[in-house]
Amino acid sequence: MDATIEVSDLRKRFGPAVAVDGLSFTARPGQVTGFVGPNGAGKSTTMRMILGLDAPDGGQALIGGLPYRAIRTPLYEVGALLDAAAVHPSRRGRDHLLWLAHSHGVPTRRVDDLLEQVGLASAARRRAGGYSLGMRQRLGIAAALLGDPPVLLLDEPVNGLDPEGIRWIRGFLRSLAAEGRTVLISSHLMSELEDSADHLVVVGRGRLIADTSVAELLAAASGDRVALRTGARTQAMGVLTDAGGTVAATGRDTLTITGLPAERIVALLGEHGVPFSEVAAHRASLEEAYMELTRDSAEFRATSNGDGDARMNGASGADTGEGR
Numbered sequence: 001m002d003a004t005i006e007v008s009d010l011r012k013r014f015g016p017a018v019a020v021d022g023l024s025f026t027a028r029p030g031q032v033t034g035f036v037g038p039n040g041a042g043k044s045t046t047m048r049m050i051l052g053l054d055a056p057d058g059g060q061a062l063i064g065g066l067p068y069r070a071i072r073t074p075l076y077e078v079g080a081l082l083d084a085a086a087v088h089p090s091r092r093g094r095d096h097l098l099w100l101a102h103s104h105g106v107p108t109r110r111v112d113d114l115l116e117q118v119g120l121a122s123a124a125r126r127r128a129g130g131y132s133l134g135m136r137q138r139l140g141i142a143a144a145l146l147g148d149p150p151v152l153l154l155d156e157p158v159n160g161l162d163p164e165g166i167r168w169i170r171g172f173l174r175s176l177a178a179e180g181r182t183v184l185i186s187s188h189l190m191s192e193l194e195d196s197a198d199h200l201v202v203v204g205r206g207r208l209i210a211d212t213s214v215a216e217l218l219a220a221a222s223g224d225r226v227a228l229r230t231g232a233r234t235q236a237m238g239v240l241t242d243a244g245g246t247v248a249a250t251g252r253d254t255l256t257i258t259g260l261p262a263e264r265i266v267a268l269l270g271e272h273g274v275p276f277s278e279v280a281a282h283r284a285s286l287e288e289a290y291m292e293l294t295r296d297s298a299e300f301r302a303t304s305n306g307d308g309d310a311r312m313n314g315a316s317g318a319d320t321g322e323g324r
């Protein structure tokens with residue numbers, strides 16, 4: 001089957017609250033599509049509509065040209081993880097998968113292979129109630145993969161994973177896409193998608209903010225900035241400004257230059273005998289790119305949680321999605 005997910009002018013309200021407001025995007029085979037936006041942006045509702053769990057008020061969501069409910073053997077066509085907590089606590093991890101597998105004709109062998117792949121083999125015979133959130137995410141991902149489907153939808157799969165788990169899932173998602181699958185993953189943290197997504201669909205308050213490749217977004221945000229480390233800051237500023245660069249001091253011995261390529265900067269400093277220890281073309285992080293993207297939008301802003309992991313927040317008064 002064609003594994004493309006196509007969302008067209010999708011709309012959903014819950015009473016007076018507009019959850020999804022005319023959203024359109026396409027997630028293609030062979031790519032990890034990051035579906036990103038602050039809490040309450042409408043990501044889960046959109047995924048639920050793609051999976052036929054919520055009925056849209058308008059528009060449509062198709063997988064391989066079909067609405068989900070028209071897919072004959074969904075376990076083999078579309079794998080989904082919406083809520084990692086949806087596991088019976090007294091059931092052992094392996095038994096949870098076996099029960100799902102056997103009710104769909106999937107062999108036991110596949111269950112054991114998947115437990116191995118998601119790193120749960122050693123915990124497979126423990127009860128799921130004692131699993132950490134990260135272990136439940138892994139179990140949920142294994143369940144989504146049972147039928148070896150060409151389409152995967154994972155809602156916040158990175159949530160609860162430790163740094164090793166985050167590294168693992170990035171590689172795992174990339175390998176699933178490299179096998180030709182369509183992988184749609186949601187996140188409210190832009191930084192979670194760094195190094196895993198190829199394509200980004202950014203939403204806010206149910207609307208599309210950006211639909212772009214990660215490479216294009218980063219290139220646009222990186223601009224022509226060059227970072228320079230030098231003990232002769234004043235001298236360097238003079239030389240580079242005279243040559244037409246725009247120079248800003250960013251630290252005691254660091255400068256950021258725009259308007260001059262890195263090679264020209266090196267040549268100029270050499271000609272004028274200005275010592276320096278480092279010249280690097282600036283590469284924006286995905287988080288910076290997001291800031292750039294939403295700079296003109298008063299509705300969204302990024303704040304740092306203090307450990308360099310910036311979060312996206314809706315403006316004050318935005319629904320946090322809590323209390324449901």
Ligand SMILES: Nc1ncnc2c1ncn2[C@@H]1O[C@H](COP(=O)(O)OP(=O)(O)OP(=O)(O)O)[C@@H](O)[C@H]1O
Binds near residue numbers: 019321
């Ligand atoms: N069943 C529901 N009943 C009422 N309101 C709902 C329901 N489901 C979602 N909403 C509302 O719809 C909006 C979008 O919620 P949704 O969960 O889709 O956002 P999200 O982007 O997935 O957020 P999060 O990152 O918190 O999961 C929010 O305002 C939310 O409160």
